[in-house]
Amino acid sequence: MTYKLIAIDIDDTLINDNKEVTPATQTALEQAVAHGVVVTLATGRAYASAQTLARQTKLNVPIITYQGALVKNLLDEKVLYERYVPQEASRKLFDYCLEKNLHLQTYIDDKLYAREENQKLLDYAKLNGTQYYIESDFIKVIEQPTPKLLIIDEPDYLDQVAVELRELLGSEVHITKSKPYFLEIMHKEGTKGHALTFLADHFGHELSECIAIGDSWNDHEMLEVAGLGVAMGNAIPALKELADYITASNNEDGVKEVIEKFVLNAE
Template structure:
């Protein structure tokens, strides 16, 4: 059994509680393990800037996997961000998907490295702005954007819209990676993009394999990294499809599930004990 040398954490629903904050217990548990030499990686559908701020809040240096694997960056203690990897959707195809989704009454966010663009700033867009702590750039109809996105985010809070999201995922599966980060939110990235592939890239920089990483998450876009990590941990509130690929299940994010996991003697033995 491989010694664990890195931990990859999903953000919303995992690192953050239901108020989208890092609890003191979770912050301490991550900072403590980082101080003992464990590589810390945040892996999320969020953009690089948002994840960099969260690393600073944790008080650690490390890596961020943004756009569910579409970009990788290193963040140091001076808040310097070094982009290591970035992938974009094909511009024409992104425009087609975005405009079709809007025509079907769905909400669409167009995400690039520094900004996210929306057709207005109401409803789901306002909700996302509060969560991300960043206002969108409003572009009516998402027309005239000449920068290819790293990710499209298609959203709906009504049952009919969610049916449309699932149909859209199936329709584009041959050309794009499309996964749900929440029940109401479909993330669309370049084909082959996922968190596990991005973690592999980070590991190559340090001679660390996926079998030497712990991953913890709660949503469909976490499945690949939970499946391939040396130790995959699902949050207690994760859907059954996510729990099914995990090696262990911790408490919910409202119960400091990350901290609870990192308090387990058997798990700490995987990081710091003598391997079998």
């Protein structure tokens, strides 16, 4: 099989634990592009955060952000695909989080907003290199279009919250975890799988000609639709179970291994 498009998650996949793309992986990305392969990112991060890394790695194609709720060009920043959380769901989620005293944050026009400054927000902003804004009257923010809302709490508790929210919000939203302590709510078509399907069609490629690489459960939709779904060596067990191939970890240039095996040295 000749693969023509590679979609790569960022955190714990493309970058190592030092938050870096290693020189070896960077070289592999450049070699894949030189072979005519479209290399893109597929991340839960905001576009502003993801595009910085994409430009550093010399990519110049549309990238998948907000778990798939936004696909945007790097060159002219044209929006190609966008899905907002339904307004009714946003309001229900706001009321639920207020009642449960849960930390809720969201993105408006690629800016991060929260109701109050706390350690959860500070840690998140540091992790993603993201500036944040405080709006005490948070309903003003909730009533604006957003690609993603995010709750931060303990993993086990978030598992319970997810069950309750799926019942409360229904089938119009997509709920997933990007990390054990991040519960994210998007439009039902705001998944990496939907976005990869769109992007493959945009470039005129079949999904069978696509490779998807990830480590967390929020990657499973794109691994399932791609012709080759790859789980990192450090991926969660559930993702490894459904993957077609398991590569090395993010600290062992796992992305480089995939590119070399299935693109550069493919027979």
